[in-house]
Amino acid sequence: xxxxxxxxxxxxxxxxxxxxxxxxxxxxxxxLVARYRDRYARFALHMLGNREDAEEALQDAFVRGYxxxxxxxxxxRFGSWLLAILANRCRTAGGRRARxxxxxxxxxxxxxxxxxDHPADASAWREEIRLALSRLDANQREAFLLKHVEDMEYEQxxxxxxxxxxxxxxxxxxxxxxxxxxxxxxxxxxxx
Amino acid sequence: xxxxxxxxxxxxxxxxxxxxxxxxxxLRVNASLFDxxxxxxxxxxxxxxxxxxxxxxxPRTFRVSxxxxxxxxxxxxxxxxxxxxxxxxxxxxxxxxxxxxQSEVARAVSGSPIVEFGFVAPHASSVxxxxxxxxxxxxxxxxxAASTGGVWSVEVPIQPGRHLYAFVVDGTVWRPDxxxxxxxxxxxxxxxxxxxxxxxxxx
Numbered sequence: 001x002x003x004x005x006x007x008x009x010x011x012x013x014x015x016x017x018x019x020x021x022x023x024x025x026x027x028x029x030x031x032l033v034a035r036y037r038d039r040y041a042r043f044a045l046h047m048l049g050n051r052e053d054a055e056e057a058l059q060d061a062f063v064r065g066y067x068x069x070x071x072x073x074x075x076x077r078f079g080s081w082l083l084a085i086l087a088n089r090c091r092t093a094g095g096r097r098a099r100x101x102x103x104x105x106x107x108x109x110x111x112x113x114x115x116x117d118h119p120a121d122a123s124a125w126r127e128e129i130r131l132a133l134s135r136l137d138a139n140q141r142e143a144f145l146l147k148h149v150e151d152m153e154y155e156q157x158x159x160x161x162x163x164x165x166x167x168x169x170x171x172x173x174x175x176x177x178x179x180x181x182x183x184x185x186x187x188x189x190x191x192x
Numbered sequence: 193x194x195x196x197x198x199x200x201x202x203x204x205x206x207x208x209x210x211x212x213x214x215x216x217x218x219l220r221v222n223a224s225l226f227d228x229x230x231x232x233x234x235x236x237x238x239x240x241x242x243x244x245x246x247x248x249x250x251p252r253t254f255r256v257s258x259x260x261x262x263x264x265x266x267x268x269x270x271x272x273x274x275x276x277x278x279x280x281x282x283x284x285x286x287x288x289x290x291x292x293x294q295s296e297v298a299r300a301v302s303g304s305p306i307v308e309f310g311f312v313a314p315h316a317s318s319v320x321x322x323x324x325x326x327x328x329x330x331x332x333x334x335x336x337a338a339s340t341g342g343v344w345s346v347e348v349p350i351q352p353g354r355h356l357y358a359f360v361v362d363g364t365v366w367r368p369d370x371x372x373x374x375x376x377x378x379x380x381x382x383x384x385x386x387x388x389x390x391x392x393x394x395x
Contacts, residue, residue, distance in 0.1 A: 030230075033231070037227065042218070042219035066234045133215075
């Protein structure tokens, strides 16, 4: 049995793993899941505002990704390709949720809270950010997160979202302006 | 190009730096249970990728290259060591149907948030949840094994507040939840995990 504590990490490239999965060794897909799980869960959480929807969208994206893996044109960019699927699932789930409830749900990510020195302050700040994010237009929120949280280039964002580079720049710019206004001037947009 | 640069420079003042810093905080997913669920669906998924699904339904029997065996073995080992805590007040949506009735009953009885505990242990013959909410009684809250993947889980009504808990595997082995904060030294000298359940009224 492999000892989890001391085993060397075997880092296969995305392209190699995709190739192995496509040859029928589906277990290898677990490596891709592990590789992108946490980072993309964070993206989905920020897009959807609650952990349950985020995990559901992410699980859905991984399964859809597996089912259509043969259509992944560039296996070396599996991550971006999967993120495009996830962004799409988030749009669908976000629209569904917006019809269901206008309230921005919180309190699911309490793993955050536990390690903080000043939980009350930090939690108030987190809540402000969460509210501000939730009040952005979904396209703006997506562009903002991809650019500034995921640190992507506009060309890459264009592949993920299907939107043009100039449109994405405008979304990011507006998202930043709006976030700044909400967080510094207390703009309370009527989002509900 | 200049407009591009201006856009980016202007967009990251001090406030937005703080926002970005907060939003970049790592998120810890309930890894082993999440992965088990994805892979469970993957193994059952009709797909264009080909593969020998009959054999793949026995995911622990690797007949693959040494590198992949090692990688998959590591994942498996991690999943054995790992356990997963769902700190969501359950809304049952997306939960396996076998648990639905139980959680409805539990919610109706207690009114407390339902917390789903999960533990991946394919070779265990029993897994139990012990914590301050059941007097650390290994017989009180057994987990049930899913049909595949070695995923054990149980849904329990837990009163809002901070709790300590652990899992007992095969009746003897005490396991904290590595996916949750540890609270060593607070109780009995055993490594326990800490859980904070939010008051649903606060949401």
